[in-house]
Amino acid sequence: MSSYPPDGPPQTTLRQRLADLRGPAVPPRPLDARALAALAANPGCGRRALLDGAGVDKTALAAALGSPAAFGQSQFAIVRGNSFEARVKGDGGAELLRLTHARLGGGAEPPGPDSRVPDLTAAGPEGRAARTALALREATAAGTWTLLDHPMLALEVAGTPAYLEPDAVVVHPDGRWTVVEIKSFPMIDGAADAAKVGAAARQAAVYVLALEQTAGKLEGARVGHQVLLVCPKDFSNLPTAALVDVRRERAVTRRQLERLTRVEELAEGLPQGLCFDPARPAAELTEAVSAVSAAYAPECLAACELAFHCRERARDAGEPAALGRSVRGELGGLTTVEAALAAAAGAGPCTGTDPDSDPTAAALREAARLRAEALASAAARPPYQAPETPECPC
Template identity: 80%
Template sequence: MSSYPPSGPPQTTLRQRLADLRGPAVPPRPLDARALAALAANPGCGRRALLDGAGVDKTALASALGSPAAFGQSQFAMIRGNSFEAKVKGDGGAELLRLVHEHLGAGAEPPGRGARVPDLTAAGPEGRAARTALALREATAAGRDEGAWTLLDHPMLALEVAGTPAYLEPDAVVVHPDGRWTVVEIKSFPMIDGAADAAKVGAAARQAAVYVLALEKTADLLPQARVGHTALLVCPRDFSNLPTAAALDVRKQRSVTRRQLERLTRVEELAAALPAGLSFDVARPAEELTEAVAAVDAVYAPECLASCELAFHCRSAARAADTVTALGRSVRGELGALTTVGEALAAARGEGAGDDPTAAALYRAARLRAEALEIAAADPYEVPEAVECPC
């Protein structure tokens, strides 16, 4: 039973409520495209939606809970990545624009060395997002009137997620002379013989899809602009530090991400359901933090281990509760109304199956497996007779 007071004052604003959840004087941790892609992959997890919406540092929270997760790049990888990005964008972005023209600039004149690179500095993320929107508007007009190419280096884009604004910073956005906007992802993993690691390319495509969604919000205000659904992935060629590129069609990832983000419960609804006084401030004792985290429903799956800092804590809780979600989403979907491992094992033993077709199928499958094992134990070389599949 929770030790917190039952409710908070109704006049408390959402901004103040989220600040209280983070803890006094704790700045919000901004959402990035990687976090949004992971959030969209598990839209039913209210815990992640609330913590990300409130700007809670999940890495610090996981450590305070005693379940730290090793996330992020090594210092060496970060230095190598920054060095490679600087090389790609050097000389006014000439090499980067050449790659964009080579892979996605059919029908346009080469950018040459006269491409526009506007200054995007401004105060705060809101100011930078407004400055980026203005630069995109000016670049689109310059492309139409002058045939100019424009490179936006680390623009700031705004996207509403679960009722709260998220500010995203892609590596680059290129505005073509025809008014098309292209997202550029610069990664330090190599592209060997024209191909890169499939898992890393997939992650880059999901991040690019988030940027495309954010760009579309800005493009809605400009009838001449259009957002390209093909992003450009720039990586080192083979084992060198020379850049090469490949086009990424992100239409599928964009559609999936948009649908999943729309399914997210709004942050104010999640926050309103919590008792007053609840906080995820890592300065609090571990027992209080454990109780606070448990107050928000989570949907754990093994896939979370690759994308969420709290995955190890949630896995321990799922195993303690004996839930089938710990076995994976596919298993959870196949078991239907059987929500715990104990229920599934009982159904396989024929206990309390009733009229549940899933329980009956489990019982039949368990009998067939037992018969097959008995035959194999009696004569390993005997081939059992064909049996009807219980599926």
């Protein structure tokens, strides 16, 4: 039984435990909104929750395990994105404020010379988050257009604080706060790639959740459910903007983050001496990673650096989830691929006195019979012969 009080272990003890898991000489890797959105999409994965909570560099860990994954933007895309963002925020953010007023201004006066861009410089993420909260409070009280360039927001995730840095937050004269996402993919004829817009919406929903925690402490402040997506117009470098409603993404992300197991609960059940330092031998790291439960699904390949390692282990264990969450759900009580194949071959649980005792196994057996009949019918047909082409009379 744990000797911790009901509200969990002391924070200093938890921090030391997470530092030991990460490696004494390894600095923590901060969480960002993209990682939180991916974590919320798979709340049952204790492995990702623990590694992200401990600040483990999963890219380096995957490489040390022998299953590296290529994630992130190319250097060209990063340079192009930085150049476009600098253009959007140039001249004191005048263009960005103009776009915000054009899309979300309502009856407010357009931004003028009294618009503010406060300095958010401070020491460390905690200091920057406190400075951002102060700037938001002052801007809301002042009642003027204010642009916060790369503010720092705090959001508690699985019992540990995560510090997030959106591209910008605009404070309206009426006290409304709007998250701004600046992306380098083009918006052609007023529309952008749906998949990229969806990813941006999920990322922005995390920022909205973090802002709501701060807004709840201020009278007259509220966070808009529409975020401003700024992209290059057509094939130029000129900025254009569109509104993206993130209420659905916000609700899903909030529900999933609330389902995450607290990091201290995950860390408490691990053996002493466990460490995820990428400098350790691969065999030791494999054993350490296997000590934490995972919930692999093919969707992880697009969002998690450890996905290839987890996929290999899931395949070795014959987990149906390796074929997709829908397959795992359809198989019901058949918890391995081997059990499903045995049921399809007639050796499963429906071979007793009651052939319909397991509907899933019976359905698999029927599907196997139909497949065998189709293959036999195809094999019995004569091979296809293409018709002869008549010779050209010329």
